[in-house]
Amino acid sequence: MLFFYLFLIVLYFLTLVLPGLSHPIPLFPQGDEIMHIRTIRETITQGKWILPELSGLPNPYKPPLLFWLGILADTLLNVSFLSERLVSFVFGLGSSLLVFQIVRSFERSNLYSFLLALCYAASFGTWKFSRLLMMEQGMTFFVLLFFWIYSLYERKRKKGFLILGSFTLGIGYFFKGPILLIYGFILVFSFFFVDVFRIRKKAFYLSSKNMRKYIPSSILLISIALPILWLIYLFLFEPSGKKLIHFFFINENAGKFNSENQSAFRILGGWFLYSLPYTIVIGHSLILQLKSRVCSRRTRVSRALLFSLFFLTIFHLLPNRKDSYYVVSFLPILFISIGLSHSFEYFKVLFLNHWNLTGLLIVYLLSILFSIHSKQLLAVFILSCYSVITALMVFSKKKHFMMIYILFMITVPSIGYLVVLPNLDPVIAKDLEEYKINEYCFVSENPWNAMEFQNQSPSSRIIYSPPSASKHLCELKSIPILSFSSFYSPAGHYQATKEWQVWNSHQTFDVRDAIHFFQNSGFLNFKSKISLYEVQHP
Amino acid sequence: MKKITFPTLLFFVVLLFHNVKTEVNGLGQKAGQDGLTICPSLCSSLVQCIPTDLKNNGKNKEIASLSCEILCTKQFQLFERCGTEIVSSCSEATSCIKKNTNGLD
Numbered sequence: 220m221l222f223f224y225l226f227l228i229v230l231y232f233l234t235l236v237l238p239g240l241s242h243p244i245p246l247f248p249q250g251d252e253i254m255h256i257r258t259i260r261e262t263i264t265q266g267k268w269i270l271p272e273l274s275g276l277p278n279p280y281k282p283p284l285l286f287w288l289g290i291l292a293d294t295l296l297n298v299s300f301l302s303e304r305l306v307s308f309v310f311g312l313g314s315s316l317l318v319f320q321i322v323r324s325f326e327r328s329n330l331y332s333f334l335l336a337l338c339y340a341a342s343f344g345t346w347k348f349s350r351l352l353m354m355e356q357g358m359t360f361f362v363l364l365f366f367w368i369y370s371l372y373e374r375k376r377k378k379g380f381l382i383l384g385s386f387t388l389g390i391g392y393f394f395k396g397p398i399l400l401i402y403g404f405i406l407v408f409s410f411f412f413v414d415v416f417r418i419r420k421k422a423f424y425l426s427s428k429n430m431r432k433y434i435p436s437s438i439l440l441i442s443i444a445l446p447i448l449w450l451i452y453l454f455l456f457e458p459s460g461k462k463l464i465h466f467f468f469i470n471e472n473a474g475k476f477n478s479e480n481q482s483a484f485r486i487l488g489g490w491f492l493y494s495l496p497y498t499i500v501i502g503h504s505l506i507l508q509l510k511s512r513v514c515s516r517r518t519r520v521s522r523a524l525l526f527s528l529f530f531l532t533i534f535h536l537l538p539n540r541k542d543s544y545y546v547v548s549f550l551p552i553l554f555i556s557i558g559l560s561h562s563f564e565y566f567k568v569l570f571l572n573h574w575n576l577t578g579l580l581i582v583y584l585l586s587i588l589f590s591i592h593s594k595q596l597l598a599v600f601i602l603s604c605y606s607v608i609t610a611l612m613v614f615s616k617k618k619h620f621m622m623i624y625i626l627f628m629i630t631v632p633s634i635g636y637l638v639v640l641p642n643l644d645p646v647i648a649k650d651l652e653e654y655k656i657n658e659y660c661f662v663s664e665n666p667w668n669a670m671e672f673q674n675q676s677p678s679s680r681i682i683y684s685p686p687s688a689s690k691h692l693c694e695l696k697s698i699p700i701l702s703f704s705s706f707y708s709p710a711g712h713y714q715a716t717k718e719w720q721v722w723n724s725h726q727t728f729d730v731r732d733a734i735h736f737f738q739n740s741g742f743l744n745f746k747s748k749i750s751l752y753e754v755q756h757p
Numbered sequence: 758m759k760k761i762t763f764p765t766l767l768f769f770v771v772l773l774f775h776n777v778k779t780e781v782n783g784l785g786q787k788a789g790q791d792g793l794t795i796c797p798s799l800c801s802s803l804v805q806c807i808p809t810d811l812k813n814n815g816k817n818k819e820i821a822s823l824s825c826e827i828l829c830t831k832q833f834q835l836f837e838r839c840g841t842e843i844v845s846s847c848s849e850a851t852s853c854i855k856k857n858t859n860g861l862d
Contacts, residue, residue, distance in 0.1 A: 416763065423763070477858065480778045509761070529764050533771050539778060664787045664830050685830035687788070687796040688823055706790040 224333040228319060231340055232312045235632040236349055240308065241301035243646050243675045246639045247347040249544060250667060250724060254280070255352045256303055257670040259289035260677065263298065270457060274666075277459050279466040282449075284393035285354050298677070303352045310356040311349025315340040317363040318551050322558035324370065325517050331563040334624065338500075339554040341628045344493030344547045346635065354394040355547040358402075361391035362548055365403050366555075370520065373410075381438040389445030396472060400442055402548065405534065407436055409527035413519060475538040486535050489543030493550055496582055496630040499575040504557045511560065521559035524552050567620045570627070576613045579627060583609060586638050598637035605633070644721040647701070647749060648676035651717075654751075660684055660693030663703035672701065700752040713752040720746040788833040799836050799843050800825035806847035 239246065258278045262271040270277035271286035278286065288306045296302040319336035323329060339345055348355045365387045372380035384403070391399035414429040453460030494501050505525070513519050528549060535545050557566065569575070583606040590598035609626055612618050658680040661669035669683035684692040686707035693700050694709050702708065708715075723745055788796060804822050829836045836843070839853035 480775070483772065483775050526764065529768075533764075533768055536771050536775055664789075664792075666827060683827075684823075685788075685792070685796070685826045687793050687830060688826045692823070707793070 220329055224319065224329050225316065227333065228315050228336055228340065229312065231337060231628075232308065232315070232349070235629070236311065236340075236346060237308065239636065239640065240304050240350055241299060242643070243300055243648070244643050245351055246635045246643070247343075247350075248724070249347075249351055249353055252351045252353055253667050253671045253674060254278075255285060255289065256300070256674050258286050259293060259303060259352075260298060260674065262286060263290055263293055270459070270463070277457075277463055279463050280471055281354065282393045282396055282467075284390070285352070285357060288357075289352060300674075304350060307352055307356040308349050310360040311340070311345055314345070314356065314360045314363055314551060317360065317367060318554055321363065321367050321370070321555055324367070325520065325559055327558055328563060331558065331566065334566070335554050335558045337628060338497055339551050341631055342493065342497055342550065342554075343495040343631050344544075344550045346631045347493075348544070348547050353544075355544060357394050358391060358399055358548040359551060361387055361394070361399060362402050362406075363551055365391070366406060366552075369407065369410075378435055378438060381435060382441070385439050385442035386445070388439070388442035392442075392446040393449070396467065397446070399548075400446070401534065402531065403439065403442065405530045406523075406527045407433075407439060409530060410520075410523040411436075412526050413513070413523045475540040478539050480539040481541045483536050483541065485541040485543050486532060486546065489546040490532070492543055493547055494553060496579055496627050497554075499572065499578045500569045501553050501557065503569055503572060503575070504561060505553075508556065508560045517559045521556045524556045524559070528552055528556075570620060570623055571618045573613065576609060576618075576623065579630065580606060580609045580613060582630060582634075586634050590638055593638075593642050595638065595641050598641070601633065601637055605629075645719050646675060647719055648672060648679070650719070651676070651751070654699075656699050658682070658698055660689065660698045660700045661703070662686055662689045662693065662700055662707055665703075668703045697754045699754070702750045702752060703747070705747060708750075709752050712754055714755045715750045716753045717751040719749045721749055723747055786832075786834045788830045792830050792833055795840070796826050796829035796833075796836065799840060800829060802844050803847075803850065806850065 245252065254273065258271045258273045261273060261275075262268055265272050268287065268290055269283075271283050271290070272278060273280075285306065289303045292302040292306050293299070296305075315336045318339045319332050322332035322335050340349075345356075345359075348359075365384050368380050368384040368387060372378075372384065388400050388403040391403070411430075411433050414432070415426050417424055417426050450464060453464055457463070491498055508521060508525055511518065513522050531549050532546070535541060557569070561569065583602050587599055587602045587606065590602060605626060608622065612623055612626075656679070659672075660682045661672055662684050663669060664685060666683050669681055673679070673681045682692060682698065686702075686704045689700065689707065689709065694713070697712070700709050700713065800822050803825050804818055807817065807821050835854065835857050838857055839850060842849040842853040
């Protein structure tokens with residue numbers, strides 16, 4: 220039976236996550252993916268894989284592990300979006316299998332562990348990041364692996380597990396830097412907090428007996444060994460090593476405290492967004508967990524996990540840079556904590572909650588409205604069927620758990636494939652094949668737009684120019700121009716020969732915009748124009 | 758007193774820290790239409806700041822100018838704030854840029 224559940228998780232990934240992975244434009248994009256893919260492809264062309272390269276220089280933004288894995292995938296299969304994104308797909312699958320194993324290891328039934336693992340797999344965060352070449356799914360896998368190993372240490376008290384855990388965190392460093400080590404330490408600190416900080420007679424006291432139990436955990440500090448070895452290698456053996464270290468730690472990491480201070484709601488909103496469509500189930504469970512008392516091994520661990528989520532959220536509120544997707548790496552902790560706190564029977568109650576079903580109905584109705592607007596009749600039909608079943612469940616006295624569970628499980632893939640896929644941006648490189656142009660100038664305020672186009676069209680020669688330099692770089696040489704800039708158009712001898720409308724990658728919407736929206740609903744423009752300009756010979 | 762008191766206090770301290778920082782002007786605004794004229798003019802001044810041995814090579818000047826315009830387009834506030842210093846002297850430009858990026862270079 221165990222293998223049957225494992226097979227079902229794999230089957231879910233193969234049928235509801237894998238399709239469409241090769242499409243150049245992701246269903247739910249994240250800007251950095253363009254840079255990651257560009258780095259992998261450029262490194263393959265250059266043949267220098269130890270320090271992956273971007274724009275002719277070693278990539279200073281991120282450590283190399285994701286790039287190495289992408290290079291490996293491209294080498295084993297062939298250079299394509301599918302091969303590269305398979306890296307995250309495998310980590311997404313691995314993370315879901317780990318959720319299954321972790322929940323099982325706390326004496327929960329295979330069925331309950333499987334249903335929770337599938338909830339995690341079908342949440343928006345997992346679905347989105349298992350389909351993108353981003354660090355997040357790899358980091359999630361290593362956070363989970365570390366937690367599993369640490370929970371084994373707690374059970375068996377063998378120091379070998381701590382060494383293994385340190386090694387896991389050390390490898391995790393190579394995805395996004397010291398952040399993964401911090402996640403690991405926060406996890407352990409949360410256990411320490413639950414065990415050592417006690418309340419007696421309404422006052423804090425520290426339990427010294429419990430504190431002594433944590434002395435062996437200091438072994439985890441050796442997790443910095445692998446990163447330090449890497450830094451020593453960079454420092455001593457790579458000509459650009461010192462500059463890379465300086466840029467990564469000062470500009471890229473410390474610099475996150477120096478950019479524009481983003482709203483705290485981005486992190487809090489991340490929890491809401493990426494746990495969809497299980498947000499209400501999770502919220503409900505968290506409230507119940509906070510009200511309950513620690514009375515068993517399971518509830519102790521679930522309380523520690525709850526505190527770890529709290530400390531991790533606070534940690535991400537410290538820098539100025541606060542992206543919603545930072546929460547993705549510890550999203551599975553939410554699902555595991557449900558498994559540890561509630562019995563399977565209560566898990567069903569959480570699902571059958573009236574508000575939970577109403578929430579799902581609202582999600583479906585909004586998706587139907589969007590599909591009507593974009594004239595997607597198939598989507599309208601299928602989503603209407605889902606809505607009718609959900610509405611029947613909302614008002615019916617006899618609610619069928621498995622039916623509701625499946626409705627939740629297929630929500631994100633259905634919206635992805637039925638609503639978002641038909642509305643994806645056009646693949647400009649494909650449209651341009653008929654023009655037989657080998658060289659383009661790509662004029663944009665953001666160099667990554669040009670990288671995106673280069674990823675789509677590997678054989679073309681792309682020259683990037685900011686709008687202000689285009690005259691010198693492109694117009695004087697009469698090179699065909701692709702302009703992504705709303706305010707730029709080339710001089711008279713050029714003429715626009717083709718146009719595309721693409722979704723804005725960053726849509727801001729503040730109070731002023733809301734007022735304008737009520738005054739004139741047409742003012743909001745979610746799309747921008749890309750134009751192809753060619754020289755017109757008389 | 759409940760166990761949640763300590764984390765709740767911590768949360769409010771972090772929130773206070775966050776809100777104090779909100780008033781500080783950050784960087785990262787793109788150039789827009791103004792950049793079409795301002796960036797080339799500021800960058801032609803900044804290119805004069807590259808070391809003499811590199812300046813003699815026309816290719817180096819071209820690369821420096823393009824890099825400068827890319828940065829100007831992406832970090833327009835920084836270039837606007839240091840506009841006067843960039844035009845007047847290389848040392849003033851460097852110290853203004855360092856001051857506005859809190860020492861990041």
